Amino acid sequence: xxxxxxxxxxxxxxxxxxxxxxxxxxxxxxxxxxxxxxxxxxxxxxxxxxxxxxxxxxxxxxxxxxxxxxxxxxxxxxxxxxxxxxxxxxxxxxxxxxxxxxxxxxxxxxxxxxxxxxxxxxxxxxxxxxxxxxxxxxxxxxxxxxxxxxxxxxxxxxxxxxxxxxxxxxxxxxxxxxxxxxxxxxxxxxxxxxxxxxxxxxxxxxxxxxxxxxxxxxxxxxxxxxxxxxxxxxxxxxxxxxxxxxxxxxxxxxxxxxxxxxxxxxxxxxxxxxx
Amino acid sequence: xxxxxxxxxxxxxxxxxxxxxxxxxxxxxxxxxxxxxxxxxxxxxxxxxxxxxxxxxxxxxxxxxxxxxxxxxxxxxxxxxxxxxxxxxxxxxxxxxxxxxxxxxxxxxxxxxxxxxxxxxxxxxxxxxxxxxxxxxxxxxxxxxxxxxxxxxxxxxxxxxxxxxxxxxxxxxxxxxxxxxxxxxxxxxxxxxxxxxxxxxxxxxxxxxxxxxxxxxxxxxxxxxxxxxxxxxxxxxxxxxxxxxxxxxxxxxxxxxxxxxxxxxxxxxxxxxxxxxxxxxxxxxxxxxxxxxxxxxxxxxxxxxxxxxxxxxxxxxxxxxxxxxxxxxxxxxxxxxxxxxxxxxxxxxxxxxxxxxxxxxxxxxxxxxxxxxxxxxxxxxxxxxxxxxxxxxxxxxxx
Numbered sequence: 001x002x003x004x005x006x007x008x009x010x011x012x013x014x015x016x017x018x019x020x021x022x023x024x025x026x027x028x029x030x031x032x033x034x035x036x037x038x039x040x041x042x043x044x045x046x047x048x049x050x051x052x053x054x055x056x057x058x059x060x061x062x063x064x065x066x067x068x069x070x071x072x073x074x075x076x077x078x079x080x081x082x083x084x085x086x087x088x089x090x091x092x093x094x095x096x097x098x099x100x101x102x103x104x105x106x107x108x109x110x111x112x113x114x115x116x117x118x119x120x121x122x123x124x125x126x127x128x129x130x131x132x133x134x135x136x137x138x139x140x141x142x143x144x145x146x147x148x149x150x151x152x153x154x155x156x157x158x159x160x161x162x163x164x165x166x167x168x169x170x171x172x173x174x175x176x177x178x179x180x181x182x183x184x185x186x187x188x189x190x191x192x193x194x195x196x197x198x199x200x201x202x203x204x205x206x207x208x209x210x211x212x213x214x215x216x217x218x219x220x221x222x223x224x225x226x227x228x229x230x231x232x233x234x235x236x237x238x239x240x241x242x243x244x245x246x247x248x249x250x251x252x253x254x255x256x257x258x259x260x261x262x263x264x265x266x267x268x269x270x271x272x273x274x275x
Numbered sequence: 276x277x278x279x280x281x282x283x284x285x286x287x288x289x290x291x292x293x294x295x296x297x298x299x300x301x302x303x304x305x306x307x308x309x310x311x312x313x314x315x316x317x318x319x320x321x322x323x324x325x326x327x328x329x330x331x332x333x334x335x336x337x338x339x340x341x342x343x344x345x346x347x348x349x350x351x352x353x354x355x356x357x358x359x360x361x362x363x364x365x366x367x368x369x370x371x372x373x374x375x376x377x378x379x380x381x382x383x384x385x386x387x388x389x390x391x392x393x394x395x396x397x398x399x400x401x402x403x404x405x406x407x408x409x410x411x412x413x414x415x416x417x418x419x420x421x422x423x424x425x426x427x428x429x430x431x432x433x434x435x436x437x438x439x440x441x442x443x444x445x446x447x448x449x450x451x452x453x454x455x456x457x458x459x460x461x462x463x464x465x466x467x468x469x470x471x472x473x474x475x476x477x478x479x480x481x482x483x484x485x486x487x488x489x490x491x492x493x494x495x496x497x498x499x500x501x502x503x504x505x506x507x508x509x510x511x512x513x514x515x516x517x518x519x520x521x522x523x524x525x526x527x528x529x530x531x532x533x534x535x536x537x538x539x540x541x542x543x544x545x546x547x548x549x550x551x552x553x554x555x556x557x558x559x560x561x562x563x564x565x566x567x568x569x570x571x572x573x574x575x576x577x578x579x580x581x582x583x584x585x586x587x588x589x590x591x592x593x594x595x596x597x598x599x600x601x602x603x604x605x606x607x608x609x610x611x612x613x614x615x616x617x618x619x620x621x622x623x624x625x626x627x628x629x630x631x632x633x634x635x636x637x638x639x640x641x642x643x644x645x646x647x648x649x650x651x652x653x654x655x656x657x658x659x660x661x662x663x664x665x666x667x668x669x670x671x672x673x674x
Contacts, residue, residue, distance in 0.1 A: 085525040086507025
């Protein structure tokens with residue numbers, strides 16, 4: 001067996017990758033923890049202090065995080081504050097899967113002006129061009145009625161297609177009331193990873209389930225979310241993105257369609273394990 | 276069509292007791308393309324009646340109007356209606372006129388019936404006066420309009436000020452109060468609050484409104500509150516247990532949440548402002564009741580947006596009116612050159628001349644104007660005496 005699965009040094013080979021994955025030992029291998037992977041969280045901002053405290057208690061030293069707030073005309077440092085706890089919960093899920101990943105957070109929620117779509121587009125450009133992130137997690141969706149004009153949808157689609165062509169993995173949640181309410185960018189499923197919430201009993205479980213414009217279903221619970229809350233697509237998305245981040249640490253140049261194939265097979269293998 | 280005050284025709288009043296002469300003047304003026312409106316009178320009484328109801332820019336008055344009244348007497352009476360009225364006197368007795376008195380009364384030209392009074396000389400004299408009158412009139416109209424505008428603006432400002440003060444608080448207060456009461460009643464909860472961005476605070480602590488509709492206190496920032504979490508979730512309705520989360524490092528309980536077990540959140544879409552209604556210990560809600568709550572929150576958000584827009588637009592109008600009032604007042608005070616006062620003040624400041632020195636010179640100038648050279652000489656004497664007194668020197672250079 002070749003040493004292809006040493007993190008970061010291998011050219012992706014589907015057959016070998018599948019063999020490694022199906023063996024299942026990668027799940028517990030400490031080398032597959034997101035080392036060297038740059039992950040953008042386009043959300044409500046994150047609180048590094050809370051994350052460092054929580055993960056530090058497990059003996060993990062987190063990579064330094066870069067956190068900004070996108071405002072109408074400017075990008076400002078976040079000063080360690082988030083607009084809502086939501087983004088920190090997402091970051092915690094990602095770090096639970098891939099604690100060695102480097103997080104970049106753009107708070108799209110702190111601005112009181114500008115349309116949501118404009119902020120999302122600016123956040124995507126920041127993550128793709130400035131931060132050069134391989135994984136982008138967008139746990140905030142825009143319901144269809146917020147992106148009514150076709151040319152605005154096209155604007156978003158073009159950026160996501162560009163990400164796809166640049167081998168950037170973008171993860172987006174379906175609306176929590178999917179399919180009653182549908183939302184973007186998740187509806188652009190082919191060039192990105194759209195995720196619904198599933199009623200799964202394990203963080204590592206997720207499903208490949210193409211249905212109504214959404215391909216995956218992830219575990220919808222989070223340890224930092226308030227107790228007693230329903231499963232949420234935001235957490236499910238971060239679960240699948242976290243899993244993908246681990247895989248990127250093995251194959252940094254992996255393409256979105258290759259990642260989808262791996263996730264498909266992983267979901268099958270975990271399904272078997274479930275039995 | 277409404278007349279534009281600044282562009283209306285100049286009104287010329289011709290008073291001439293000889294019918295043939297009056298007709299001739301009328302023809303000349305009508306055919307002269309002077310752009311004037313013509314009023315004619317054969318006697319002083321008719322002239323005064325016309326002056327009482329018309330604005331007159333130029334009066335062409337015959338000296339001898341019969342009945343023992345002359346053109347200058349009439350001009351004195353006309354001036355009661357139109358101070359500063361410009362006049363041309365037509366006379367066969369130019370040498371008998373009293374030029375100084377006439378000039379003071381506003382007579383700016385004489386036409387002598389006995390010497391070359393032709394169509395051309397007549398029209399040339401009228402045109403000359405109109406050319407003089409028109410810019411003055413434009414300026415006068417401008418300042419009258421300015422004054423009227425400022426008066427109107429002043430009234431509007433005081434009205435807006437009082438209505439703004441009266442309405443601003445009660446409108447939001449009532450809307451918030453009604454909204455919270457309605458949602459609380461629908462949800463069957465114990466208490467309801469509205470948390471909204473505080474645009475006046477740099478610390479991003481939201482304002483907390485109770486059902487009385489006025490801000491009670493600053494609340495826990497959205498970054499650490501369940502309300503913030505509800506906003507981040509993007510759901511229309513979000514509920515959770517709040518009594519079992521004290522160990523979660525991400526959340527801090529609001530003061531009003533303490534002692535309660537559950538909370539239900541209804542985020543409000545408020546265009547650039549984050550807002551969320553929090554209902555404590557709601558009852559068990561079925562789908563229909565949840566939908567009713569969602570609809571109630573949507574309507575409430577609409578009402579709050581409307582109130583916000585009204586208040587914002589009122590504030591903008593008020594500011595614009597105050598600005599207009601300031602500018603027009605400055606224009607009036609600074610006469611023809613708005614802002615000239617400020618320019619002079621700046622120039623004085625740069626020259627090093629004090630305000631007191633300027634005031635003293637102004638007093639001397641007034642004395643000179645009112646009492647002539649003698650007053651000026653007396654002032655000079657006094658200045659020399661004071662200088663001598665202060666310096667103790669008997670030799671004072673001549674001024």
